[in-house]
Amino acid sequence: MKFSELYGRDLICTQDWKKNELDLVLDLAFKMKRERFSPKYTNLLNYKTFLMFFYNPSVRTRQSFEVAATELGGHAQFLEPKSMRLKTQKTAGETIEDAAQVMSRYGHGLGIRILEDKVGFYGEGDDLLRDYAKWSSIPVISMAHDKYHPCQGLADVMGWTEWLCKGTEPDWNALKGKKLLVTWGHGALARSWCSVQEAMLIGSQYGMDVTVASPEGFDLDPQVLKWTEENCNNKDTHFETTNHPTKGYEGAHVVYSRHWMSPQAYLEGEFLKQKEIEKALKYPDWICDSKKMALTDNAIFTHPMPIDRGHEVTDEVASGSRSCIYDVAENRLHVQKAIMALTMTGL
Amino acid sequence: MKFSELYGRDLICTQDWKKNELDLVLDLAFKMKRERFSPKYTNLLNYKTFLMFFYNPSVRTRQSFEVAATELGGHAQFLEPKSMRLKTQKTAGETIEDAAQVMSRYGHGLGIRILEDKVGFYGEGDDLLRDYAKWSSIPVISMAHDKYHPCQGLADVMGWTEWLCKGTEPDWNALKGKKLLVTWGHGALARSWCSVQEAMLIGSQYGMDVTVASPEGFDLDPQVLKWTEENCNNKDTHFETTNHPTKGYEGAHVVYSRHWMSPQAYLEGEFLKQKEIEKALKYPDWICDSKKMALTDNAIFTHPMPIDRGHEVTDEVASGSRSCIYDVAENRLHVQKAIMALTMTGL
């Protein structure tokens, strides 16, 4: 398979891509990390524009995408569609059919971020991205939406692999047979399902055993659980869910502790952030600490950041010697450069 | 006439420029469209900044100007003067004299957008642009203001000419003797006069017969009507206005159907958007549809976008085979690249 085969592809969820396609992204991302400002890469996007639509604000995603375009010689244009008169069920405005077709005349790629408080129900953000993708002739890339966060998922497996292959060339099959624990953390921020769901999907695609742990009442999307289980079956690995706060830690190689909201977050037709925070704070024993980490197989601690320290994880673990959080965050940059180069330029 | 003669010029309305000057813009825009990333053009604005002042938000204008600067090797800086402490009659702040002189030290061109809800009376936006132009030593370009929208007007005539010369080199005299219908459309968005007024002025300057159609009570600026009539007299073409919803379609070659607000929009000292929307919705027969288009001389349908589908025009016409809307939208990019190159660099 060649880099050029990814030209023009949308990236809305890693589950839409095959593992050998994702490997191509990781291969290139790793090269771009090693030779960050090499002339091999700094002119790939020359004079070209990546349009970024932030329905929701962001810091890390904005920073890493804009830096990525700059390092490839191009420009990432920051746009907030609140100033875009899009048609809705209630108001007149432009259709996605029109908006996407015009943008395809100007830009060479389109990133979209849309999360909980900007959608009316879980899945509406995913629908919107797929509608843009339908009408755009340029690649549509998710910059995190209600269901998935493919760039985070790729940065995760890249970081975990680097840590497990420490000192040697990373092998994108190194995660095979390793155990990933995705565990809920209590906390004071009501958080999206996108990052943890993407981690489960791509982790299982890369051959990991996957355990998902949370208190009762915090189930994730049944479709995503089902796909994760299917991925595990295809790879002959183990998938399980538990409501026990420590059991999943046993034998884990990667621990991913993060808060996520309950399926009730939308029940009354609006995003009930405050209610979710109150509910979450009732489970103070759901925190990743040294005692729990001692149950693992010397696991690394991972998190997509920003971290809610003291709730999701203790300072001791987050700033400890097995924390890969900054490396994963850095990988967002390299992975996104690779995705842009592959989908927007054909290399 | 040479390209370099446009160096340093402001562009606030096409009526301020001669036809042979506008032809230079179209010539260059057409070349830039054909060879979009040619090294002939990609370094014209190297390391230089086009300052964009958005008193009003925008999507298409923002996108196309920022992409334009990027494709010329420069940078368009997005600025929202709400964060600029400008002096007003009521508040202390910086004078335009000071702001413009300082910006002339930093940037190489200044774009300004200011529409209805940011001005106290019709014409105040135009006064503001001309005040900036007076104190700036760099070119001031309108990115749409209450009276005019020169970049849209240039994109319009470029697109119409390309469609009429389909398959052959465009001839900027091809619109001579063709009939332009500018017709009001009902709708749920209270819209500025700037785009339609610019179309009337530049269409008549390019030798078109011009018919302006609207319900009673929706007259445009008398000065613009007068200039359009004078342009027609100078070119020996026909100018007329009508309050009939279909009569103007007869024999038309270009149909421009768009909503615009009434002169009463400002009557009580503020912009009465909701009132205008209510008033407009009383005229549902003012919509461009296939039946009306059948009365024309196989006319093309044009619109500056965003379109209010179902009000200004039917889906059938807007997405039909004679709709030039996406080509005109694309031309915003090429025309603006040409304007920047000519006024800011002298080429």
Next chain:
Amino acid sequence: MKFSELYGRDLICTQDWKKNELDLVLDLAFKMKRERFSPKYTNLLNYKTFLMFFYNPSVRTRQSFEVAATELGGHAQFLEPKSMRLKTQKTAGETIEDAAQVMSRYGHGLGIRILEDKVGFYGEGDDLLRDYAKWSSIPVISMAHDKYHPCQGLADVMGWTEWLCKGTEPDWNALKGKKLLVTWGHGALARSWCSVQEAMLIGSQYGMDVTVASPEGFDLDPQVLKWTEENCNNKDTHFETTNHPTKGYEGAHVVYSRHWMSPQAYLEGEFLKQKEIEKALKYPDWICDSKKMALTDNAIFTHPMPIDRGHEVTDEVASGSRSCIYDVAENRLHVQKAIMALTMTGL
């Protein structure tokens, strides 16, 4: 001393740097001004990002930093941390420890602006910058904060020196023995101490006699007054404060008239802007006018802009032949290019 010795340095206040280090900035800024688009400078920041954090909005600072990065071949990324979920005493969020370490992976420099209405007490902004500097591995540059404004201070001494050395190569010792009057102006904007305090500190470091004049009740930071006096003692020059509105003008070579708020601005735990404006308007005789300027030794008038004309200074003086305001404003660009080049690239 060599340019490269400034690589990696933070710039939070000019008082943190030695005069020979500041001279290096001025040397390079002056060369960059003379040969603004020379290939010697236009590739220094190629493909690199300067992250700009605007807790407070800004026009001139934003413009000049973003133009500066563009002219060096790089990109300044505009970020508003209101969309950044930072941890505070009351809310969950990201720590500066985490934010700064991740940004150090993406960017090559970090500018921060934080003023009165975004801090809870005088000095909190300075604490925040120093906390970012502690955790960042990239240089942290103040883009104006509650205490200091080093880029403005450098632009000031560069402009004053150019005016005093008119027609000849500037000598960065030319201000030695010249008298700087920093005088309070009445006005309708409650303004920060940062610009005037930086001017006192750098003016005294460059060997000027410094007089600070204000009505009673408008004292500046005692620590800054003390440092200024120490700088004067070290240079054998004269430092004094006065509450007299004209006495300080006598013999002055540089007159800096600007409003600043009283130490009571924060008294009740919030920034009392309206109260400050009311208080300030009670002193209409505190305005820099021609009559007062006649008492000086043919002084130049300086101001960091935006000017509150009619309050801080008359139009006659601000637009007069001895006003250096636009040159100083332009110098912001050159000084900031030099600072970026020196601290971010090592040249």
